[in-house]
Amino acid sequence: LVRVFKFLKKLLLLAVGFVEAAQAVAWVTLLMSVVLYMCSIIMVRTCGQLPEGTPHAEFLHERFYDIRTSMMTLFVLMSSPNLDHYMQQDGLIWERPLLLIFLVGFVIMGSFGMTALLTGVISESMFEKNQVRLEEARKEVDEMINHFEDRADEIHQTLAVNEKGEATRDEVLTQAMPVVAKMFSEAMIEFNHHALEDLVDVMDINSSGLIDANEFKRAIITYASGVKPLSIQEVHYNTAVCINKLGDIQRILEPIAAKSENDFTNVRSSKVIDHPPEWFEETRHNI
Numbered sequence: 001l002v003r004v005f006k007f008l009k010k011l012l013l014l015a016v017g018f019v020e021a022a023q024a025v026a027w028v029t030l031l032m033s034v035v036l037y038m039c040s041i042i043m044v045r046t047c048g049q050l051p052e053g054t055p056h057a058e059f060l061h062e063r064f065y066d067i068r069t070s071m072m073t074l075f076v077l078m079s080s081p082n083l084d085h086y087m088q089q090d091g092l093i094w095e096r097p098l099l100l101i102f103l104v105g106f107v108i109m110g111s112f113g114m115t116a117l118l119t120g121v122i123s124e125s126m127f128e129k130n131q132v133r134l135e136e137a138r139k140e141v142d143e144m145i146n147h148f149e150d151r152a153d154e155i156h157q158t159l160a161v162n163e164k165g166e167a168t169r170d171e172v173l174t175q176a177m178p179v180v181a182k183m184f185s186e187a188m189i190e191f192n193h194h195a196l197e198d199l200v201d202v203m204d205i206n207s208s209g210l211i212d213a214n215e216f217k218r219a220i221i222t223y224a225s226g227v228k229p230l231s232i233q234e235v236h237y238n239t240a241v242c243i244n245k246l247g248d249i250q251r252i253l254e255p256i257a258a259k260s261e262n263d264f265t266n267v268r269s270s271k272v273i274d275h276p277p278e279w280f281e282e283t284r285h286n287i
Contacts, residue, residue, distance in 0.1 A: 024121040032114060036078075039106065040070035047099065056092045074106065078114065081107040141225070144187065148224045152217040155179050166210035173200050180220060189224055199223055 048064035050057040063073040083103060086093055093100040155176050159167040167176075177196050184191045203211045203219045 021122045036071045036074050040067050043070045078110045081111045152220045156213045156216045166212045172211050
């Protein structure tokens, strides 16, 4: 039953892709019709109305007499490019070099180019822009992230941690990362051991020298989600380190500022200085 469901699921993807490809082909067909119509006008004006007695007039009149006949002739030339009929007419293409240039260009752009365009449009519509396929891909990514999140928790729980649940960098590097490498291999995620070592370095966001479960899990999920260039994670790491250091500086300066404010208030309210100098007020304001 599971195999049948999977088969029907793939069949649904193909069916939806085929419908979307048909819509794209309809627009390509409209474009092709416009091109055929414009080229037919050119051929009728130049080759379909030749005076009687002109060399090859009967041959060209038969193929380019009016718009409808000219469009059919060009469509046949587009679908199955073959210039033998024109080559068999003695001196036709050599006496009319512009006709030769037009036919060769039409075969290259109209036949080969249109075939490549149709192939690309159908391929893109059926596989790359298939909405059902994109939705399926999103679900697969969500399932993969949830799976890696659970596995990262399990891996971190196997490490030797302190009372706060934090493991050392060496513990993570030697014990956890081999398991992570195996997990990435099973999920066919591109990695190398040097990148995993650098990944351990950017896990410690608060620069404590220890890695807790949240830091470990966040780094693993970010890497598995596709943020493989470690420079991006290093930017996040350095930003977090700066924020933590600024917080430490703020906590250190707050009691100093409060003590300085109290000292200045006491000095000003004392009888020693009834009228503080300007530098005193300026220093107090700056602090």
